Amino acid sequence: MHLPAILALQTVPFAGLILAGKEDRDLFTVVYIAVLGLILALDILLGGTSEIATAFGGGVR
Incomplete structure (x- = not known):
């Protein structure tokens, strides 16, 4: 699995915590x-x- 996918999927539990405690959940969702x-x-x-790094970073290493 690629690093961006791992980082994106890592945010799912934290989003669940925010959704559990926030009153205005529609916009965040x-x-x-x-x-x-x-x-x-x-x-x-x-x-x-x-x-992805080449596309957005202009060849930054």
């Missing part, structure tokens, strides 16, 4: 699912961490 989907889609489309 929509934003969280959208961001999680974008990160996982980028990982799938670009195929790995080195290509």
